[in-house]
Amino acid sequence: MQANSRQTALQADAHHPQQTDYLRLILTARVYDAARETELEPAPNLSARIGNTVLLKREDNQPVFSFKLRGAYNKMAHLSP
Known part of the structure; x- marks a missing residue:
């Protein structure tokens, strides 16, 4: 953000x-x-199916292609030296 x-x-x-x-x-x-802000992406098929707008937060668009980046970075940042 x-x-x-x-x-x-x-x-x-x-x-x-x-x-x-x-x-x-x-x-x-x-x-x-470490992480970058990822865009919300429309999910047109799912939106049509449920009759409402659905936006996906694609964490796999991070540079390392993983949604686990935030948790791993947070864990490592709190390790004692």
């Missing part, structure tokens, strides 16, 4: 302190140093 998008999200939810704290942890996570 881009820095200005993260800041806007934090400002928009400032009236819910607990949610803002949780949102702040998510948006400032160190994983953004």
Whole structure:
């Protein structure tokens, strides 16, 4: 997520302190140093089938082609030296 998008999200939810704290942890996570923001992709066949718009968050579009990048990076970042 881009820095200005993260800041806007934090400002928009400032009236819910607990949610803002949780949102702040998510948006400032160190994983953004390794992962890139992936686009939402429409799923036209599924959308037609259920009669609503369905968008997929394709984590397999990460540079290492894996949705596990975030979890692995987070685990390694918290290991003791």
